[in-house]
Amino acid sequence: MKESKIKNNELKKAIVTDAPNFPKSTTQLITLTNQNSQATRPKYVGQKIVYQNQ
Secondary structure, rough: OOOOOOHHHHHHHHOOOOOOOOOOOOHHHHHHHHHHHHOOOOOHHHOOOOOOOO
């Protein structure tokens, strides 16, 4: 496979963009969707829950 190098300034141009404008209700819809899908649970996000006995 051929390797290629990307210069830092080219990478910045590709990554840094203005944030898109979404309607106000978008955040609420995304939050509700995540809760329903339960995709943001720790076991799917890669977090580990440690319970300690007190």
